[in-house]
Amino acid sequence: MSTRLELEDLPPRYRAQAEKQIADRRARKAPEGAVSLEVAAKTAGEIGKVFESKGEYDFYIGTVLPGIQSGRIIKATPHVAFPLLPAKDFCAVHLPAARYTADYVLEYADGTVEVVEIKSKFTRRAQRDYIYRRRLFVDLIAEPRGYVFREIITPDTKNEIKEWKRLAEQAGKESSWAKAEQECRRTIGRASRTR
Numbered sequence: 001m002s003t004r005l006e007l008e009d010l011p012p013r014y015r016a017q018a019e020k021q022i023a024d025r026r027a028r029k030a031p032e033g034a035v036s037l038e039v040a041a042k043t044a045g046e047i048g049k050v051f052e053s054k055g056e057y058d059f060y061i062g063t064v065l066p067g068i069q070s071g072r073i074i075k076a077t078p079h080v081a082f083p084l085l086p087a088k089d090f091c092a093v094h095l096p097a098a099r100y101t102a103d104y105v106l107e108y109a110d111g112t113v114e115v116v117e118i119k120s121k122f123t124r125r126a127q128r129d130y131i132y133r134r135r136l137f138v139d140l141i142a143e144p145r146g147y148v149f150r151e152i153i154t155p156d157t158k159n160e161i162k163e164w165k166r167l168a169e170q171a172g173k174e175s176s177w178a179k180a181e182q183e184c185r186r187t188i189g190r191a192s193r194t195r
Contacts, residue, residue, distance in 0.1 A: 012075075016068035019049075020061070049078075052165075055118045055154035056103055064104065075107040080115075084136045100137035114148040120156035 010018060051057040056078075067073030080102050087097040104116040117134070134151075142149045 012068055013071070016065045020065045020069060052079075052103070053118065053120060053154065053156055054160070055120060055152065055156060058154075059104070059116065059118055059152065064106070067106070067108075072109055073106050074109050077105045077107075078103065080105045082137060082141050084133065084140060098133065098136065100133045100141075102137075112148060113145070114150060115142060116150050116152065118152045118154060120154045120160075 049060065051060065060076075064073060064076045068076060082100045082102065083097060084100055085095075085098040088095050102115045103118045104114075106114045106116060108114065115137075119130070138149055141147070
């Protein structure tokens, strides 16, 4: 009788090691040069992570995983929303709540908390309110709490972002089908043994 372990079953340090090995295997299979969008999206689907862009994927594979493996990073939380201003009504106008969503919040072993924002040049220009939300976040949350703030600007274009989302969605569906197929095989295998 054997049990199949999933990545989610592993403790953080071992999970990071397994995810890194999967990513390294994919990178070796890729053509010379940088890891292609297709390979990166497929790897993200295999390790069960959702990345909004290849920049996020590269940061996770290049910085977060090695940090968790070495023990420098004890916790990496993706897509954390920080409330900036509450919703309210003013003079018969409803003002929605304002929030800032960081790509990663990294907690280091030395107690440092780092907030990481990864933006492409295209997205940064397209989201005109981003600079104001960032400023509110830094002034109202990061500085008072002593957080470190890092912004990474990637050269991704609009077409690359669109292609990444398509490939990531496709890879997610493929990995969902593969998991369902494995689960089906396990269930059928158990049922046939119990008869």
